[in-house]
Amino acid sequence: MKNRVSKLITKLNETIKLYPKQFWILFGGSFISSIGMGLIFPFFALYVRKKFGLSMTGVGYTFAAFILPSILSQSIGGHLADKFGRKIIMLVSLLLSSLFLLGYGFVETITLWIFLTILDGLFGPMYNPASSAMIADIVDSSKRLQAYGLLRIIHNLGIVIGPVIGGLLIAKISYLILFIIAAITSFIYFFVILFFIKETKPEKQEVYKERLATLSNKEGNSNLLSEGYKKILNDRIFVYFCLVTILVSVVYSQMTTTFPVYMNENFGILEDKYGLIMALNASMVVLLQYPITRIISKYKKTVIMALGAFFYAIGFGSIGLSNSLLLFAISMAILTIGEMIIIPVNTSFVADISPEDMRGRYMGVLGIANMLGWGIGPIIGGLSIDKVGGNFIWLIIFILGLISSAGYLSLQRILPKKVNANEINNQNCKIVIKN
Numbered sequence: 001m002k003n004r005v006s007k008l009i010t011k012l013n014e015t016i017k018l019y020p021k022q023f024w025i026l027f028g029g030s031f032i033s034s035i036g037m038g039l040i041f042p043f044f045a046l047y048v049r050k051k052f053g054l055s056m057t058g059v060g061y062t063f064a065a066f067i068l069p070s071i072l073s074q075s076i077g078g079h080l081a082d083k084f085g086r087k088i089i090m091l092v093s094l095l096l097s098s099l100f101l102l103g104y105g106f107v108e109t110i111t112l113w114i115f116l117t118i119l120d121g122l123f124g125p126m127y128n129p130a131s132s133a134m135i136a137d138i139v140d141s142s143k144r145l146q147a148y149g150l151l152r153i154i155h156n157l158g159i160v161i162g163p164v165i166g167g168l169l170i171a172k173i174s175y176l177i178l179f180i181i182a183a184i185t186s187f188i189y190f191f192v193i194l195f196f197i198k199e200t201k202p203e204k205q206e207v208y209k210e211r212l213a214t215l216s217n218k219e220g221n222s223n224l225l226s227e228g229y230k231k232i233l234n235d236r237i238f239v240y241f242c243l244v245t246i247l248v249s250v251v252y253s254q255m256t257t258t259f260p261v262y263m264n265e266n267f268g269i270l271e272d273k274y275g276l277i278m279a280l281n282a283s284m285v286v287l288l289q290y291p292i293t294r295i296i297s298k299y300k301k302t303v304i305m306a307l308g309a310f311f312y313a314i315g316f317g318s319i320g321l322s323n324s325l326l327l328f329a330i331s332m333a334i335l336t337i338g339e340m341i342i343i344p345v346n347t348s349f350v351a352d353i354s355p356e357d358m359r360g361r362y363m364g365v366l367g368i369a370n371m372l373g374w375g376i377g378p379i380i381g382g383l384s385i386d387k388v389g390g391n392f393i394w395l396i397i398f399i400l401g402l403i404s405s406a407g408y409l410s411l412q413r414i415l416p417k418k419v420n421a422n423e424i425n426n427q428n429c430k431i432v433i434k435n
Contacts, residue, residue, distance in 0.1 A: 019147060020138050022197060026131070027154050029192040033094075034155040036185030038162015038282070039169070039178045040101070043274075045257045045378070046264060047175055052110045056261060060382030063257060065114045067375025069121035071368045077126030078133070078364020085201045086134040086360070090193055093127035098186035100124065105179030125371065129363035136351040136359050137200035145348040149293030152344055156285035159278065166275055202356050231358070232365055237411070238353060242369035244407035245346060249373020250380065251312050251401045255281075255335065258381030258393055259319065263328060273325055277332050284336045292340050301349045306408035308342025311335060313401025320394030 016024065040047075049059050081089045100120040107113045139147045169177050233239060256278075263269040296304045315335025322328050346366070354362035384393035 018143060019150075022138055022200070023135065023147060025192065025196045026135070027151060029189045030151055031154045031158050032185050032192070033189040034158025035162050036101070036158075036182035038159040038278075039166040040104075040162075040175075040182050041256060043166060043175070043178070043260070045261050046274075048113070049261060051175075052113065054110070056258070056382035056385040057379070058382070059257070059261070060378035060380075062110075062114060062117060063253075063378040064375040065117045066121040067371050069118050070125045070371040070375075073122050073125040074129055074364040074367035074371060075361075076364075078129035078361040078367070080126070081130035081133055081360030081364075082201070082358060085199045086130040086137070087193065087197055087199045089126050089130040090134075090197075091190060093123055093125075093130070094186055094190040094193065096123040097127070098183045098190065101179055101186060102183035105176040125367055128367045129360050132347055132351070132363040132366075133359040134200050136354075136363075137202060137356075141352060144351050145297050145344055146290070146293050148344040148347045148351075149289050152340070153286050153289045156282035156289070159282035160286060232361060235353075238350070238362065238365070240407075241349070241411060242365060244404055244411065245366065245369040246373045246376075247400055247404040247407065248309055248312065248342065249370045250377040251309075251316055251373075251397050251404065252339070253374045253377030254316055254381055254393070254397055255332075257378040258385065262319070262385065262393075267323060269325060269328070277325075277329055280329055281332050281336045281339070284333060285340055289340050289344075292337075293344055296341060296345065300412065301345050301352075302408055302412040304345050305342050305349070305411075306405045308338045308340075308345065309401055309405035309408055311338030311341065313398050313405065314338075316401060317394055317398030320391045320398075 045059050045063075048054060048062050049056070052058075054062070077089055077093070097120065100116055100123075103116050104113070107116055135147055135151070136144060166178050260274045263274060312335055315331050315333075315338060318331045318334060319328065322331055347363075350362050350366045351359065380396065381393050384396065
């Protein structure tokens with residue numbers, strides 16, 4: 001027993017030494033914030049439906065109200081993170097998010113709710129591209145996939161705690177207490193970054209201008225395009241990747257929107273039981289994310305992403321065949337495997353192919369792709385439930401999952417042949433993209 005404990009401690013120390021101190025501060029702060037998000041996010045769809053008496057299509061539109069401003073937020077947030085720094089953007093986003101979370105608990109009309117949602121969409125998502133870029137700044141390319149995996153572990157450890165506590169607090173007290181606690185956790189994380197995190201924005205380097213100059217037109221003219229997102233839109237590998245990611249996000253969005261409502265209204269499964277299913281999802285990530293990440297890091301990222309999308313298809317598709325808490329839990333376990341595979345690899349893939357001085361903007365566009373999927377997904381789910389019944393949506397999602405899997409596999413065909421698709425390192429190679 002002592003030997004096992006000693007080996008565990010040694011391995012833990014070795015892992016800690018692999019990453020800089022700033023990474024571990026973000027690691028701890030993310031845990032605090034994730035507890036607050038875990039308290040409320042799984043119950044948003046149920047809360048809105050019960051609070052305002054909306055149809056499922058209406059619930060879908062309230063989620064979509066977050067999306068348009070989020071698209072603007074992600075793009076502006078990425079640009080500002082590259083121009084002014086990662087830290088200031090993260091601070092502004094967290095401070096305003098804490099105020100919006102508190103406001104949700106006191107809103108009494110759907111009009112005010114949507115207004116607050118729009119404001120939240122404008123400022124909350126700015127955090128994502130800035131934080132992802134900061135991790136890419138401080139962690140070597142060879143370690144990024146595992147770094148993003150570790151962040152997912154600690155995030156999901158908070159999600160293990162959050163939904164269970166949230167379900168109990170809803171049953172014993174009210175939804176209001178959830179929003180208050182969530183706002184407090186976001187505010188705490190704000191102070192962690194304010195006092196303990198240093199700016200990491202790199203200076204622009206000449207080597208990356210050369211890659212940008214290779215984004216040429218059909219005639220082969222190597223014109224250096226104007227600064228900004230026009231360069232990104234000419235990166236056909238990245239654009240294609242984002243289109244597939246939109247489909248994946250449509251699939252994944254069902255987990256916290258259509259899924260809880262479907263269980264509640266068709267099988268009488270209440271918030272506390274759904275909280276347990278979400279805790280299963282997060283527990284699996286906590287226990288299995290790191291070993292899975294170590295295993296999949298040996299293979300091509302495109303193949304791994306395709307495998308993750310396939311697990312999504314099977315997991316979400318099987319929900320339509322389930323009729324008990326146990327079967328729903330099995331479906332959740334299957335789709336969680338897909339989640340553990342696809343999410344850290346997606347972020348790592350973008351970190352690898354993006355120029356160092358444009359990481360914030362690349363991460364911002366990745367966030368836009370995710371947000372588009374999260375905006376479209378609830379509407380598709382809501383319309384399906386309202387118009388043709390709940391089971392039909394899971395067939396649609398199953399098909400979209402399979403299409404996404406094929407899309408990631410086909411991405412391999414347009415990657416540069418001389419570049420190892422498993423480790424596309426912009427620090428060691430130049431990627432020439434021909435139209």
